[in-house]
Amino acid sequence: xxxxxxxxxxxxxxSQASQEPWFVRWMLAGLxxxxxxxxxxxxxxxxxxxxxxxxxxxxxAAFNQPDALSAIRLTLLVAAxxxxxxxxxxxxxxxxxxKFEFRGKNVLTTLIDLPFAISPVISGLVYVLLFxxxxxxxxxxxxxxxxxxxxLPGIVLATIFVTFPFVARExxxxxxxxxxxxxxxxLALGAxxxxxxxxxxxxxxxxxxxxxVILCNARAMGEFxxxxxxxxxVRGVTNTLPLQVEILYNEYNYTAAFAVASLLTLLALVTxxxxxxVEWQSRGELLRTRKPDEGGEME
Amino acid sequence: MSIEVRGVKKTFDSxxxxxxxxxxxxSGELVALLGPSGCGKTTLLRIIAxxxxxxxxxxxxxxxxxxxxxxxxxRVGFVFQHYALFRHMTVFENVAFGLRVKPRGERLSEEGIRxxxxxxxxxxxxxxxxxxxxxxxSGGQRQRIALARxxxxxxxxxxxxxxFGSLDTKVRxxxxxxxxxxxxxxxxxxxxVTHDQEEALEVADRVVVMxxxxxxxxxxxxxxxxxxxxxxxxxxxxxVNLFHGRVHExxxxxxxLAVGTPEYRDISDVPAVAYARPHEIEVERxxxxxxxxxxxxxxxxxxGPVVRLELQRKDNGExxxxxxxxxxxxxxxxxxxETLFVRPRKLKVYLNQxx
Numbered sequence: 288x289x290x291x292x293x294x295x296x297x298x299x300x301x302s303q304a305s306q307e308p309w310f311v312r313w314m315l316a317g318l319x320x321x322x323x324x325x326x327x328x329x330x331x332x333x334x335x336x337x338x339x340x341x342x343x344x345x346x347x348a349a350f351n352q353p354d355a356l357s358a359i360r361l362t363l364l365v366a367a368x369x370x371x372x373x374x375x376x377x378x379x380x381x382x383x384x385x386k387f388e389f390r391g392k393n394v395l396t397t398l399i400d401l402p403f404a405i406s407p408v409i410s411g412l413v414y415v416l417l418f419x420x421x422x423x424x425x426x427x428x429x430x431x432x433x434x435x436x437x438x439l440p441g442i443v444l445a446t447i448f449v450t451f452p453f454v455a456r457e458x459x460x461x462x463x464x465x466x467x468x469x470x471x472x473x474l475a476l477g478a479x480x481x482x483x484x485x486x487x488x489x490x491x492x493x494x495x496x497x498x499x500v501i502l503c504n505a506r507a508m509g510e511f512x513x514x515x516x517x518x519x520x521v522r523g524v525t526n527t528l529p530l531q532v533e534i535l536y537n538e539y540n541y542t543a544a545f546a547v548a549s550l551l552t553l554l555a556l557v558t559x560x561x562x563x564x565v566e567w568q569s570r571g572e573l574l575r576t577r578k579p580d581e582g583g584e585m586e
Numbered sequence: 587m588s589i590e591v592r593g594v595k596k597t598f599d600s601x602x603x604x605x606x607x608x609x610x611x612x613s614g615e616l617v618a619l620l621g622p623s624g625c626g627k628t629t630l631l632r633i634i635a636x637x638x639x640x641x642x643x644x645x646x647x648x649x650x651x652x653x654x655x656x657x658x659x660x661r662v663g664f665v666f667q668h669y670a671l672f673r674h675m676t677v678f679e680n681v682a683f684g685l686r687v688k689p690r691g692e693r694l695s696e697e698g699i700r701x702x703x704x705x706x707x708x709x710x711x712x713x714x715x716x717x718x719x720x721x722x723x724s725g726g727q728r729q730r731i732a733l734a735r736x737x738x739x740x741x742x743x744x745x746x747x748x749x750f751g752s753l754d755t756k757v758r759x760x761x762x763x764x765x766x767x768x769x770x771x772x773x774x775x776x777x778x779v780t781h782d783q784e785e786a787l788e789v790a791d792r793v794v795v796m797x798x799x800x801x802x803x804x805x806x807x808x809x810x811x812x813x814x815x816x817x818x819x820x821x822x823x824x825x826v827n828l829f830h831g832r833v834h835e836x837x838x839x840x841x842x843l844a845v846g847t848p849e850y851r852d853i854s855d856v857p858a859v860a861y862a863r864p865h866e867i868e869v870e871r872x873x874x875x876x877x878x879x880x881x882x883x884x885x886x887x888x889x890g891p892v893v894r895l896e897l898q899r900k901d902n903g904e905x906x907x908x909x910x911x912x913x914x915x916x917x918x919x920x921x922x923x924e925t926l927f928v929r930p931r932k933l934k935v936y937l938n939q940x941x
Contacts, residue, residue, distance in 0.1 A: 468670035471637055474657050475664040476684035476739055486683070490674040572674075 334552050338545035349546035357523040358531035358547070364439070365514075365527060366507040369446040373503050376447075377454025378496070382488070384455075385462030386470065399455050402448055410448050411516025414441055437519030442527065445513040450503045457499030458492055465491055494569035498562065505558040509551055587648045587742040587775055588613045589634060594643030596629055596799075603629040604640070605799040611777060611792075613648075616769045618790035619779045622822070626799040627779045628747055634777065635745050636660045647742065660743075663736030663774075667748040669728045671720035677731050678716040681706050684739035706734040709768070726757040733765075737772070746778035750785060762789050783823045787811060795819050817859065817936045826861045827906050829930070833858040838935045842877040847935050857938040862930035864894065864909040870927045871918060878927035881906055883920055888912075897926060 339346050349355060383389075384396055402410060416422050418435040428435060435441045469491070473483045489496075511529040518525040526534065528551055535544035589611040596604040603626045611617050619627040632638040634645060636657035644653045652660055672680050681703045685694055694702060707713040710730040720728055729749060736744060749765065750758040766789050769776055780786050786793045787807040795803045795810060795818075803815040814820035831840035836851040838844070840860045850856075870878065881897035884905075888894075893915040895908040906928060910918075920926070 468666050468668060469672055471657075472664065472666060472670040472672070472735075473683065473687070475635060475637065475662060476687065476735070477658050477661070478683070478687040479658070482687045486687070487672055 331552065334545055334549050337541060338549040340545075341542050345542055346546050346549075349543040350550075352543070354523045354526065355531060355543070355547060358526045358528050359550070361439070361442070361526065362508050362528045365442055365446050366504055368443045369450060369507045370500060370504050372447055373450055373454050373507075374496070374500055376451060377458060377499060377503075378492075380455040381458035381462050381492075384459055385465075386467045396459075399452055399459075402451050407449055407510065407512030408516055411445050411513035414444055414448075414517050436517055437521065437525060439525070441517035442514050442525065445517045446507050446510055449510050449513045450506045453503035453506060454496065454499035457495050457502070461492055461495040462488075494565055494572070498565050501558055501561050501565065505555065508554055588646075589743060589775060589777070590646040590649075591630070591634065592644045592646065594630070594633060594640045594645070596626070596633060596638065596640050602799050604633070607643070607799070607801055609794060609801060609804070611775060613775055614773045615791045616766070616776045616789065617778075618786035618793045619777060619796060620783060620786040620793050620822070621781065621796035623781055625796045627781075627796050630796070631745050631747055631777060631779050634743075635662050635664050637664070661739070661741050663739065663741030663744045665729075665732045665736050665744070665746040665749055667751050669720070669732040671728055671732060671735070673720050675719075676716065677707070677712070677718050677720070677723070678703055680720065680731060681735045681738050684735065688739075702738060706738045709737070710734045724757075725753045726761055729753065729761060730764075733768075737774075741774065744774050744776040746776065748780060749778050750780070750782075758785075765789060787823070795822065797822075814934065817861070820861050820934055820936075825864050825907055827864065827867065827930070828904075829860040829862070829933070831858050831860055831935075832856065833935065833937060838933070840930075840933060840935070841879060843929070843933075845933050845935060850935070850937065853937065858935050859938055860930070860933040860935045862933050864907040865892070866930055866932040867906065867908045868929050868931055869895065869897075869908055869910065869918065869920075870929075871920075871924070873927045878929045879906075881926055881928055883922060883924050883926055886920065886922070888915065895920070897928060900925070 350359070380395070380399060384392060415436055417424055418428060418441065419425050420429060420436075435444070469487050470483050473487045478486070509529060511533070514527055515530055518527065518530060520526060520530060520534065522534070528547060532544050532548045532551070535547060591607060591609040594604050594607045607626070607630060619630060621627045629638060633640050636652075636655060644651060646652060647660065672683065675683070682699050685699045685702060704713060704716070707716060710733055712727060712730055712734070715723065715727060715731070720731070723731065750761055753761065762785060778789070790807060792804065793807055793810050794801055797818050803810055803819050805813075810819060811823055814823060820826060829840045831838055832855060833847060833850045833853050834855045835853070836846065836848050838847045838850070838858055838860060845860065880900040882900065883895060884898050885896035886893065891912070892909045893912060895910065897906045897908060898904070899906060908928065
């Protein structure tokens with residue numbers, strides 16, 4: 288989850304207090320490594336091993352199915368719609384919460400966490416209750432020939448709901464820590480709201496924002512529960528990659544299931560790599576622009 | 587440009603930050619808003635800048651009503667307590683910011699901006715730091731860059747919030763003198779907020795003393811120091827010694843001492859308090875008359891240009907702080923624990939209204 292703060296830069300420092308005997312250190316490190324291998328590395332390798340079990344030809348053939356291609360297209364489309372929208376919502380929410388005082392601020396802060404607190408299945412169900420045929424708006428939508436549930440809009444809505452907190456959660460502490468003095472300074476210098484946002488606020492939050500977007504994207508492409516409820520599993524139409532994996536698996540088509548799963552796994556690996564890159568980049572910039580004060584002497 | 591504040595009120599929830607404040611600042615003056623923390627001085631400064639909106643009251647710039655103008659239209663330079671430099675921009679870009687965001691018609695050419703920025707940086711004597719980032723500067727340097735940035739857009743008014751608040755003592759003093767010199771050169775109407783009376787008295791043309799959201803006294807540093815309007819001002823402007831007594835028909839009886847107080851001619855027998863600054867108290871080793879107070883020498887601080895003594899009164903146990911010149915201290919040859927005779931040379935008497 289996105290609970291961690293990405294831009295917290297610390298350097299490892301070995302203090303006297305942590306000088307344990309060598310065997311204790313080896314034992315702890317060994318334990319951690321064994322645990323990691325068993326629960327992370329082995330499953331990761333298993334995905335690729337099973338996907339490639341019948342050779343590369345079968346592996347690539349699995350993607351050449353119309354259903355698989357459709358699932359890939361749909362997943363990309365959903366992410367392409369949900370991520371930019373959540374980028375906007377996330378910035379707006381974080382901006383409002385971090386820079387302004389207003390009634391109901393605490394309620395809004397709590398609401399932002401709601402998608403994390405609630406089971407994704409419920410998130411999906413809510414939309415079925417709202418827009419489904421038996422739902423509140425269902426009859427009206429049917430009259431006007433608008434399809435939300437079991438169609439692209441429903442999937443996008445459910446994805447937006449589930450991934451909403453990623454960007455906002457990443458930005459709120461960052462923006463709060465930065466305060467609003469720089470914005471006020473820009474205002475007093477005659478900058479318009481537009482200028483202030485692009486030249487002062489955005490550059491200050493860009494790494495946190497990128498980090499949030501990467502996580503948001505990973506979740507948007509990988510979301511299963513909420514999407515499963517609203518998609519209706521129409522093959523070649525409303526199946527995203529995770530749903531496609533499930534269908535193939537249920538049909539005992541293991542190789543194809545793991546082949547598609549390997550795509551999602553690759554996405555996860557790319558996400559981690561990007562995340563690392565962002566952290567590395569922002570650290571470089573932090574060192575340059577945020578070097579700690581070296582005394583108040585005037586030269 | 588002159589500034590006028592008329593009947594400004596500001597509350598935060600139930601807290602009254604400014605209670606009907608009116609103030610006139612003539613063009614070209616350097617004015618200090620002085621008061622303890624929470625007295626409303628920063629709020630007043632922010633209201634003048636337009637960063638905060640008053641609940642009621644008006645602000646006039648050069649006789650024109652500016653109450654409803656936003657900070658952009660007021661064209662004030664604001665220097666924040668923690669400088670608020672744009673951390674992701676170089677010093678050059680920081681100073682150039684105000685020039686770059688001007689509407690296209692008023693904006694200088696790139697060459698013009700470059701020239702102007704270097705002019706400003708030369709003014710604050712930091713031209714050589716143009717390519718650094720704010721985090722790579724010392725506190726004093728940041729403060730001067732913040733000033734250069736505010737001055738670059740040629741504001742009609744400069745507002746500074748605790749400009750020396752987060753600097754160490756030595757840098758503070760240097761920067762203080764430097765700011766005074768700068769103001770004498772460019773003569774832009776300036777207001778700065780401070781809680782440090784020494785700073786206000788040394789730098790400002792006029793000092794505005796505030797407390798609990800109200801202006802208590804306005805005057806030149808000499809006026810407020812020598813003729814404090816209230817007990818609060820007296821106490822706030824330096825260390826004090828407190829004596830109790832009574833006022834009766836123009837004469838204050840403080841211990842054995844009778845002080846003429848013609849301003850209280852019509853008062854009969856009211857409790858009063860009298861104050862004396864540490865340097866206004868005389869110390870003798872031998873009693874010369876009955877008006878002196880007996881006190882035991884408890885502590886001597888002899889570092890610095892003056893020697894500070896702490897004495898404890900024999901009658902009521904209260905402490906008296908005394909400042910002597912080094913010469914006088916040498917003459918007296920005081921012993922620790924010795925009983926001395928003290929007498930205030932000058933007393934400022936206030937009626938004790940509460941009782």
